[in-house]
Amino acid sequence: MTARATDWDPRHLPDLTGRRYLVTGSTAGIGYFACEQLARAGAHVIATGRNPNRLAATKRALLGRVPGASVETLLIDTSNLGSVRAAAATVRASDGLDGLLLNAGIVHPPKRRETTLDGNEVVFATNALGHFALAGELLVPLAQRSGRMVWVGSMATTIAPYDPVDPQLKENYSPWRAYAQSKVATTALGLEAARRLADAHVPVASLVAHPGYSIGGRTPGIEGVHEPTRLTRFADNLQAPFTQSKERGAWPLVRALADPAAASGDFWGPRGLVKGTPRRARPSRITRDPEIGARLWSFCEESARVEWPFARAARVSG
Ligand SMILES: NC(=O)c1ccc[n+]([C@@H]2O[C@H](COP(=O)([O-])OP(=O)(O)OC[C@H]3O[C@@H](n4cnc5c(N)ncnc54)[C@H](OP(=O)(O)O)[C@@H]3O)[C@@H](O)[C@H]2O)c1
Numbered sequence: 001m002t003a004r005a006t007d008w009d010p011r012h013l014p015d016l017t018g019r020r021y022l023v024t025g026s027t028a029g030i031g032y033f034a035c036e037q038l039a040r041a042g043a044h045v046i047a048t049g050r051n052p053n054r055l056a057a058t059k060r061a062l063l064g065r066v067p068g069a070s071v072e073t074l075l076i077d078t079s080n081l082g083s084v085r086a087a088a089a090t091v092r093a094s095d096g097l098d099g100l101l102l103n104a105g106i107v108h109p110p111k112r113r114e115t116t117l118d119g120n121e122v123v124f125a126t127n128a129l130g131h132f133a134l135a136g137e138l139l140v141p142l143a144q145r146s147g148r149m150v151w152v153g154s155m156a157t158t159i160a161p162y163d164p165v166d167p168q169l170k171e172n173y174s175p176w177r178a179y180a181q182s183k184v185a186t187t188a189l190g191l192e193a194a195r196r197l198a199d200a201h202v203p204v205a206s207l208v209a210h211p212g213y214s215i216g217g218r219t220p221g222i223e224g225v226h227e228p229t230r231l232t233r234f235a236d237n238l239q240a241p242f243t244q245s246k247e248r249g250a251w252p253l254v255r256a257l258a259d260p261a262a263a264s265g266d267f268w269g270p271r272g273l274v275k276g277t278p279r280r281a282r283p284s285r286i287t288r289d290p291e292i293g294a295r296l297w298s299f300c301e302e303s304a305r306v307e308w309p310f311a312r313a314a315r316v317s318g
Contacts, residue, residue: 008259010037010251010277016258017042020097020145022138024078024131025104027054030152030211032225033250034101035062038258039069043098048087050077050104057224065222078104078130079116081304088137096144099257102131102151102186106179113173120303121168127182128167132189132300136308139204143313148205148264150256151190154183155210155273157284164292167299185296187267187283192293193308194265200310205264208283209256212270213242214249244275252278 021038025031026047035045039062047062049055055073062071074090077083091097109123116125135149142149160180163169167185169178186208193206216228217236226246228236236243252268255278262268267283270276286292301307 007261008255008278010248010255013037013041013254013258014260015042019043019099019258020046020095021099021101021257022046022048022074022091022097023101023103024048024076024134027051027058028226029216029219029246030214030249030253031101031103032058032061032222033247034103034253034257035071036066037250037254039066039071041258042070044070044072046072046074046091048074048076050075050079050083054225061222061225076104076134078134079122079126081118081130081133084130084133085137088134091138092141094141096147097138097141098145098147100135100138100142100147100149101253101257102135102149103253104131105152105182109175109178111175113169113178121170121173121178123178123182124168124185128185128189129300129304131186133304133306135193136304136306139202139308139310139313140316142204143202143316146203148207148257149190149193150253151186151193151206151208152253153187153190153208153210153267153283153287154179155212156180157184157187157287162286162292164295167296168303184284184287184292187287188289188293188296189300191265191267191283191287192290192297195290195293196297196308196310197264200314202310202313204313205262207256207262207264207266207268209252209268209278210281211246211249211252212244212272212276213274214246215239215243216246218243219245219247242274244270248275
């Protein structure tokens with residue numbers, strides 16, 4: 001039975017036993033809490049991150065806080081295309097995926113433009129390009145289970161002008177522009193993926209969600225994972241009227257992943273824009289532009305040297 005959009009209670013998720021979800025950037029913030037919420041609902045969680053020690057701490061915390069949690073860990077550095085490919089090969093050797101949460105992100109970009117080993121601008125590479133490659137590499141396991149991918153957008157898509165000709169900001173780099181540019185890209189790619197998956201008859205949904213304004217000092221402490229200082233707590237609590245915890249920030253992302261009523265092409269965010277329970281929302285105009293989406297898609301195919309296997313994914317599911 002399909003649930004109505006209003007039936008969702010983020011504190012009491014439907015039973016997800018038997019489902020398998022992979023989350024990028026699980027070692028902190030919103031990604032950690034998304035793992036916890038999925039595990040609490042009975043799902044098997046593949047928690048991923050770029051640092052083995054932080055991943056081990058994440059697994060310890062999940063097992064400690066969610067009795068009987070089903071969790072495995074996997075190294076994925078989303079800024080590194082080799083790491084993305086190696087991890088995807090490991091996942092493909094297992095049992096299919098119900099959902100992929102493309103959450104990892106640099107939220108405080110470097111002051112000056114930096115590039116990765118692959119030669120890509122580091123914020124674009126981490127937030128957008130690595131996820132484009134990962135989602136393509138995992139399309140077949142997602143199709144095996146008629147799964148979903150959820151891209152993580154941001155209200156920041158409207159704070160700086162987007163340059164469609166120079167997504168990696170070879171010219172006019174600034175930290176804010178790099179962040180906004182990368183989040184226009186994740187959102188536009190998520191919406192473009194929804195169009196392409198439908199055209200190719202692949203039964204995989206692509207959705208976008210954003211967490212409002214979710215900050216560390218308003219977030220429960222988790223030993224070894226999230227231990228904000230008193231000063232951070234004090235400063236962040238001064239922003240209480242227009243912020244929320246990262247635990248709540250995970251709500252729209254988890255809903256997009258797991259609510260049967262959420263559909264491909266949807267955009268989810270907090271009810272009060274910056275905070276609140278999740279509801280369907282409208283992405284910014286630039287991210288809805290199909291020309292921007294198509295242009296980014298070609299740019300990412302070329303930069304990541306990945307073509308999504310639409311035909312194979314359609315056959316696997318058929
Ligand atoms: N918080 C907000 O208000 C807000 C608003 C809009 C959008 N978002 C988006 O929500 C997502 C999560 O944000 P957050 O607030 O939870 O940030 P966060 O607390 O800084 O956590 C970011 C996570 O991404 C991981 N990460 C960074 N670079 C990585 C890489 N190269 N490979 C793999 N993982 C990497 C970090 O891993 P390490 O532990 O190794 O650093 C960490 O686990 C981001 O995509 C962000 O853009 C957040």
